[in-house]
Amino acid sequence: MSLVVKDLSIRVGSQHLVRGVSLSIDRGDVVALLGPSGSGKSLTAASLSGSLPGSAMVRGHLEVDGQATPLGDRTRAGIAAIRQDSLTSLHPLVRIDRQLVPVLLRSGEASTRAGALARAELMLEEVGFAAPTQVLRSFPMELSGGQRQRICIVQALACRASYLIADEPTTALDGVSQQLVLSAFRTAAEAGAGILLITHDVVAASSLCSRAVILDAGSVVDQGSFSHLASRAAHPIARSLTWAAHQTTTQDKHTAA
Ligand SMILES: Nc1ncnc2c1ncn2[C@@H]1O[C@H](COP(=O)(O)OP(=O)(O)OP(=O)(O)O)[C@@H](O)[C@H]1O
Numbered sequence: 001m002s003l004v005v006k007d008l009s010i011r012v013g014s015q016h017l018v019r020g021v022s023l024s025i026d027r028g029d030v031v032a033l034l035g036p037s038g039s040g041k042s043l044t045a046a047s048l049s050g051s052l053p054g055s056a057m058v059r060g061h062l063e064v065d066g067q068a069t070p071l072g073d074r075t076r077a078g079i080a081a082i083r084q085d086s087l088t089s090l091h092p093l094v095r096i097d098r099q100l101v102p103v104l105l106r107s108g109e110a111s112t113r114a115g116a117l118a119r120a121e122l123m124l125e126e127v128g129f130a131a132p133t134q135v136l137r138s139f140p141m142e143l144s145g146g147q148r149q150r151i152c153i154v155q156a157l158a159c160r161a162s163y164l165i166a167d168e169p170t171t172a173l174d175g176v177s178q179q180l181v182l183s184a185f186r187t188a189a190e191a192g193a194g195i196l197l198i199t200h201d202v203v204a205a206s207s208l209c210s211r212a213v214i215l216d217a218g219s220v221v222d223q224g225s226f227s228h229l230a231s232r233a234a235h236p237i238a239r240s241l242t243w244a245a246h247q248t249t250t251q252d253k254h255t256a257a
Helices: 041-049 096-107 113-126 132-136 145-158 175-190 202-208 226-232 236-256
Strands: 002-012 015-026 030-034 056-064 067-069 079-082 163-167 194-198 211-216 219-224
Touching: 002 041, 002 194, 015 030, 015 041, 015 194, 015 219, 030 041, 030 175, 030 202, 041 056, 041 079, 041 163, 041 194, 079 145, 096 113, 096 132, 096 145, 113 132, 113 145, 113 175, 145 163, 145 175, 163 175, 175 194, 175 202, 211 226, 219 226
Parallel strands: 030 194, 030 211, 079 163, 163 194
Antiparallel strands: 002 015, 002 056, 056 067, 211 219
16 A cells, blocks of 8 residues: 655746656655755645645646545545644634544544544643643644644644655754654554655654655655665765764664664
C-alpha cells in the first residue's frame, strides 16, 4: 500500500516551478522531502493534499493505494495535511474543542462527544500541553503560534488518514515540543500511516525517516537512505544536506557504544 506520484509538474503563469517530480511513500514509512528554500517542497506537498493555489496548473499522476486520483481534487480522502501557516488552517472564530471533536468522531477515534473530548485532551498532552482542558476552551487567537501549530498537528493526526503530508510541522516549536511531535509521528507511522515530512531540520529527519527525497529548483536531484545520500549522492546539495545528519547519527551510535 503506497502513495505514488509520477512526473509531477506545476506551473504558475509562465513559471515552471516543479518539474517531473516522482516519489513514493509506503504505509508505515516516513519519507523526508528536503531541499533549499524555494526548491518546490511546499508546492509538491500542496499538490498531494489538494491545496494548490487556484493559479497553479498541475500535471502528473497520483495513485493512492493503487487507486488513480486526480491531482487537482480538493476533497482527497485518505490524505491529511499539516500546512506551514497554522493560522490559516484553524477557524479563527471557533473554539479548539469544536475544531477537534468532529474530526475525532468522523475518524472513529471516539463515538461520543465525551469520548472525543477525553481523546483530544490525551492527544494534546502527547504534544506537550500541560493544561489541555483550558486549551480546548480557547479560540485560536488566544494561543501562541507554536501552540496553534501543535493543535493543527493534533487535528491532522486525529483524522487517522492513511497518509500525512507535513510541511515544516516543527519549525515554530521549541526543542521539547519538536521531540514530542516527532514521537507522535513515529507512533502514527507504527500504526500504519505513510508520512511525508518536509523540513529543513536534517538531523530530525534522519532520526525519524527511512529515506529522503532531495529537491532543487523544482526537480528531484537525488533520493535514497541517509547514508547513501551522505556518501554516494550524485548532487552536492544532497551531500551537504545529509552530511551533518549522518555525522550526528554516527557520533550518537559511537557515544552509545
Ligand atoms: N502561488 C504562487 N505563485 C507563484 N509562485 C509561487 C507560488 N507559490 C510558490 N511559488 C514559487 O515557487 C517556488 C517554490 O516554492 P515553494 O513554496 O514550494 O518552496 P519551498 O521549497 O517549500 O521553500 P521553503 O523551504 O522556503 O518553504 C518559489 O520560487 C516560489 O516563489
